[in-house]
Amino acid sequence: xxxxxxxxxxxxxxxxxxxxxxxxxxxxxxxxxxxxxxxxxxxxxxxxxxxxxxxxxxxxxxxxxxxxxxxxxxxxxxxxxxxxxxxxxxxxxxxxxxxxxxxxxxxxxxxxxxxxxxxxx
Amino acid sequence: xxxxxxxxxxxxxxxxxxxxxxxxxxxxxxxxxxxxxxxxxxxxxxxxxxxxxxxxxxxxxxxxxxxxxxxxxxxxxxxxxxxxxxxxxxxxxxxxxxxxxxxxxxxxxxxxxxxxxxxxxxxxxxxxxxxxxxxxxxx
Amino acid sequence: xxxxxxxxxxxxxxxxxxxxxxxxxxxxxxxxxxxxxxxxxxxxxxxxxxxxxxxxxxxxxxxxxxxxxxxxxxxxxxxxxxxxxxxxxxxxxxxxxxxxxxxxxxxxxxxxxxxxxxxxxxxxxxxxxxxxxxxxxxxxxxxxxxxxxxxxxxxxxxxxxxxxxxxxxxxxxxxxxxxxxxxx
Numbered sequence: 171x172x173x174x175x176x177x178x179x180x181x182x183x184x185x186x187x188x189x190x191x192x193x194x195x196x197x198x199x200x201x202x203x204x205x206x207x208x209x210x211x212x213x214x215x216x217x218x219x220x221x222x223x224x225x226x227x228x229x230x231x232x233x234x235x236x237x238x239x240x241x242x243x244x245x246x247x248x249x250x251x252x253x254x255x256x257x258x259x260x261x262x263x264x265x266x267x268x269x270x271x272x273x274x275x276x277x278x279x280x281x282x283x284x285x286x287x288x289x290x291x
Numbered sequence: 292x293x294x295x296x297x298x299x300x301x302x303x304x305x306x307x308x309x310x311x312x313x314x315x316x317x318x319x320x321x322x323x324x325x326x327x328x329x330x331x332x333x334x335x336x337x338x339x340x341x342x343x344x345x346x347x348x349x350x351x352x353x354x355x356x357x358x359x360x361x362x363x364x365x366x367x368x369x370x371x372x373x374x375x376x377x378x379x380x381x382x383x384x385x386x387x388x389x390x391x392x393x394x395x396x397x398x399x400x401x402x403x404x405x406x407x408x409x410x411x412x413x414x415x416x417x418x419x420x421x422x423x424x425x426x427x428x429x430x
Numbered sequence: 431x432x433x434x435x436x437x438x439x440x441x442x443x444x445x446x447x448x449x450x451x452x453x454x455x456x457x458x459x460x461x462x463x464x465x466x467x468x469x470x471x472x473x474x475x476x477x478x479x480x481x482x483x484x485x486x487x488x489x490x491x492x493x494x495x496x497x498x499x500x501x502x503x504x505x506x507x508x509x510x511x512x513x514x515x516x517x518x519x520x521x522x523x524x525x526x527x528x529x530x531x532x533x534x535x536x537x538x539x540x541x542x543x544x545x546x547x548x549x550x551x552x553x554x555x556x557x558x559x560x561x562x563x564x565x566x567x568x569x570x571x572x573x574x575x576x577x578x579x580x581x582x583x584x585x586x587x588x589x590x591x592x593x594x595x596x597x598x599x600x601x602x603x604x605x606x607x608x609x610x611x612x613x614x
Contacts, residue, residue: 180535180537181437189443189447191524192447198522198523205456212466215490224537234480235556242556243479245569246572248569249572249573252328252481259490260590263420264595270599280511321570325484332489360596364589371582398563402571405574412589412592416589416591423599425500
């Protein structure tokens with residue numbers, strides 16, 4: 171019962187880990203390259219949640235200094251994750267450009283078909 | 292596109308306010324949420340929306356490809372130019388206090404210059420990526 | 431009230447992810463990824479991360495969707511066949527998940543103000559940034575001033591990715607089958 175109580179109190183972290191694990195599963199199990207990249211984007215987004223959720227203070231507000239408020243949520247994870255989001259979309263665009271070139275070279279973007287064709291080209 | 296009258300009129304109404312909102316988010320990034328990244332992505336979204344509705348040729352007449360390609364490294368240079376003057380005064384690199392008569396004002400100017408560099412690079416990179424993907428399919 | 435809204439949004443996120451796993455048509459996957467980004471932006475607003483929410487909504491649901499749809503248009507790929515064996519990836523994913531859940535038991539509870547994350551440098555940033563820089567938004571002050579060197583590295587990464595995409599995709603599509611990796 172104590173385990174169940176702890177799990178309910180940490181629902182945030184549970185869902186974050188579920189998103190992370192399902193992103194990992196998509197990257198490992200599915201063979202289509204576009205779906206793998208979408209799974210990688212899901213994985214990255216769950217890591218953002220993992221960083222920002224511990225920074226929240228219940229009863230606090232956004233970290234913009236104002237005389238009316240005294241309790242602010244932690245601004246440091248926001249800074250790190252802002253960088254991470256934009257770097258993530260840059261790598262997604264580069265990965266998709268590579269997928270386009272792979273499709274032009276092999277005619278398909280399924281991983282097992284590419285492996286079987288790889289001896290011919 | 293056949294049934295495009297609604298889309299054309301609607302997009303023509305939205306686009307100027309999109310650019311205005313992007314500039315607002317950039318300049319008011321000090322006093323509210325926002326900053327260079329969000330503003331850069333919003334201005335790129337304006338060009339992409341224009342290109343989606345009116346065609347790539349029309350978008351390239353408004354924002355030429357040569358201009359976009361030259362803006363990509365220009366943002367990085369603007370960022371560096373906010374940090375170089377401190378080296379001439381004997382301070383560390385990226386010390387914004389020397390940019391004005393007073394350290395607090397110097398930091399404000401430095402932050403604004405740095406965010407402008409980020410805006411230029413992010414908006415031109417996203418537009419260049421869109422142009423590159425769109426041009427590949429037209430053979 | 432905040433925790434209830436948070437819980438509902440997180441449950442919707444989990445359903446969107448299950449949809450991405452089970453969906454076969456790639457167009458549906460891309461649209462579900464856009465929905466996921468919008469839900470993530472809403473969760474981030476409830477967690478008081480307003481800058482991050484604006485960036486995630488515009489970048490994740492705007493630029494990501496556009497670039498994925500452009501790739502779908504260029505590769506013309508409709509569906510993907512069944513994954514070949516499901517048990518080994520499922521076992522790996524489940525064991526990683528179990529290890530991570532066991533790891534979260536030692537994290538501090540959600541939302542208290544005396545967790546170690548709020549102690550060391552953050553009170554300095556919250557109290558001194560308005561005196562040092564005159565900028566009320568602490569996230570902008572830290573991003574552009576206190577940690578400006580990291581932001582320089584990030585701008586360089588964006589620049590490199592833009593150059594990389596332009597080098598890979600300039601020029602027309604090569605229609606010939608032989609000469610596989612023809613330079614453009």
